[in-house]
Amino acid sequence: MEASNTAATHVLTIERSVPVAVLPEQDTPGGSIFLSSIDNAALSIISTVYAFNRSDANVAGVIKHALSKVLVYYYPLAGRLAKDSRGKLIVDCEKKLGVPFVEALADCHIENLGDIQIMDSDLLGKLVYRDPTENMLEDGPLLTAQVTRFKCGGFTLGMAIHHSVVDGTAAINFMNSWAEVARGKPLSLIPFHDRTILKSRVPPQIRGPYDDFVHVSDVSDITASYEREQIVFKSFHFDAEKLETIKKMATTGGQVMSSCSNFVALAALVWRARSMALKMKPHQLSKLLIAFDFRSKLGTSLPEEYFGNAILVPGCLCTAGELIDEPISFATGKIKKTIERVTEDYVRSSIDYMDTYYFDPYSVSSLLITSWLRLDYSCIDFGWGGPRQLGTGNPPPNLCFFMREGSENKKGIVVSLGLPLSAMSTFQELVRI
Template sequence: MEIFQTATIHALTVERSAPIGILPEQETSGGSLFLSNIDQVSAFYLPMVYSFDRSDARMVNVIKKALSRVLVPYYPLAGRLAKNSLGKLTVDCEKKLGVPFVEASANCSIEGLGDMRFLDRNVLRKLVYRDPTEDMLEVAPLLTAQVTKFSCDGFTVGIAFNHCMFDGTSIMNFMNSWSEIARGRPLSLIPCHDRTILKSRVPPQIAGTSDSFIHVSDVSDLKALYEEEQIVWNSFHFDNEKLATLKEMATVDGKIISSYSSFVALAALVWRARTIALKMKPHQLLKLLFPVDFRSKMKPPMPRYIGNAVVEACCLCSAGELIDEPISFTAGRIQEAIERVNEDYVRSWIDSLDVHQFDLLSLTSLALASWQRLDYGSTDFGWGKPRTFGTGDLPGGCLFMADGSERKGIVVVLGLPLSAMNTFEKLV
């Protein structure tokens, strides 16, 4: 198993300009933008870094001007959050304060940063501008942008966005629109900002989503383990050959008519290995939670929807059950959870958020996100496709990423206490 350590170049020096607020190039709509319940529970910031091999003297100005232009169709990003009379978050599109944009230069080549799929916090904070008002929801920008030039003529585009505005598909659509404008191309997708199509029902109609909202107690005292030990982040590369073997393992008991996807087989392995590595007690209840994009599952489908169009699929069992059962059985649990996500499940999930507290960050749960299909390879600002695309500073979950733009495998990124990481490495 090939293991990548996260990039930890503490000697990296980055000089930044003062941030300037980029406003939409033309007058845009005002008013207030409704945010769905799914958006409401996603109000936290996520960083992303794209790296590119070459540039020229025009690069920063081209990207900056394109940002001003893309903020016309994506005008809510120039606004700020507000709260309505019910205490729910909305976007105040009258408060056009813009997107902070920072120009920066680094003292090394991009190659010197090593593996950039998952960045050390020290590196990430130098390549992504985080606004000091970030913790003040109604003041903070919804997006920040930083372009960093390197000594090799390469550059990075680092962004931090409030997840209430975008899910993975939406942020890719935005980045690809931004880069299309930079290349002088017309937009291939005109965004749909109407989020009222995902309003909750009154009264709520809840069925089939109860496992996701069950409170699970930490009887294994994982909190103490996470507080006492250093948290180590590693990435593990599963090439196509290893994935084929894993998919075979997931179907060996003969109960399965068709083979599982690489995601399902790998999720089963990772969930089981993490549970063993953390030495959970057999009677410990635990969940596997992972987002499922429902755009194609709605009637009519909603391909242009810009917002969060994902709900969490959930598997719930005890640690003893998970460890004792064959991996094919675990894969079956995950496949069934995916198949449960239909329009009724989505509507019920949205309604549930009016009634129940949803806790994604419980240590007993594994929150697994897959970025395998995110179309980051199309984000070409005019100097070629990105050489890498990465993130960092994730909560205690797990991320599946495509192995490079050719997608020849899956990279699994997760963080664990040191002793558990040593065990996890042996198990996978």
């Protein structure tokens, strides 16, 4: 049920080249690009690794040359962040410093990496180049790329990309475009860069209140357990049979409902089990936030090719006592209602709120679930076939990943999260099906 790839860290030794800045092959627009309130709230850097079974000796050269070509269309990635007169982040497209590109050689076969869906920081650090200037706002690159070749002919493409410029869908669209260029194909999708389409309204029209933005105090002293104990990261695999069992649990009891999705049922199980494992006091507010791609909710007003963040985090809020004492269908019902209230009006109102007020919705008693279940990376083919796997690093303490069980099996779900050692022992018992 659990998965780990710690052993791969000790197996892998790499030789890395000096980073080379890759610039767009042709002149690109200057000026600056507006970033929405959602972009401004996404200040993290996301590392991902795509693993491919085969290549040839020129794989790094092909991918590097294709990057210079695709940056003509995705030119903001060659720029840098800056601040406007309001102190809001923008992309400075005059500062064309390019994308740091690294070539590397590994001393083992790619199979030695094992399961790379969730990697420890040491292994991730070997496969993804992190620029030393990344935390310097106006100098840090928005994207880095590293191609690592293995003895067997396989290779990995590791990327570090600033979340303020992409969400998961935008990142996959970029990767598909990059791969198409590498194969000599025309782009099937031309990126749309006008982010003012998600600009807040004047005057703002906030129709809250929203549980999403409620600050949750730590009355259960959960912070102390995170500081005092070792944080353990584990992945739990739920196949189709286990998911069916969880759905039955999630739709019976106090709140009768005919059906729910695998995602909703599993989210309810994880939210409840985590709150119990952390020994939240009955009056402790427990919040679940769900990363939600709202592209479909805005219809034609938000183009499919929109290159930016189209993610909000609608929230469920209740006391830990309610969550634990009620049957799991209580949590299921709250999650379903939260997802159903994401409409265009909700999206616009949330953006207005984010642009008007300072908010910090995250705390150790909150859990953010981000799902990669719908990110289809199987067609990202640079000329040697699609990737065998997509991986990332351990999630932050209050974040949980939902991922598919590999590219071929789309029915199973992998859940990854980190908890204090004592809480993880309890959690794994509570989710054992």
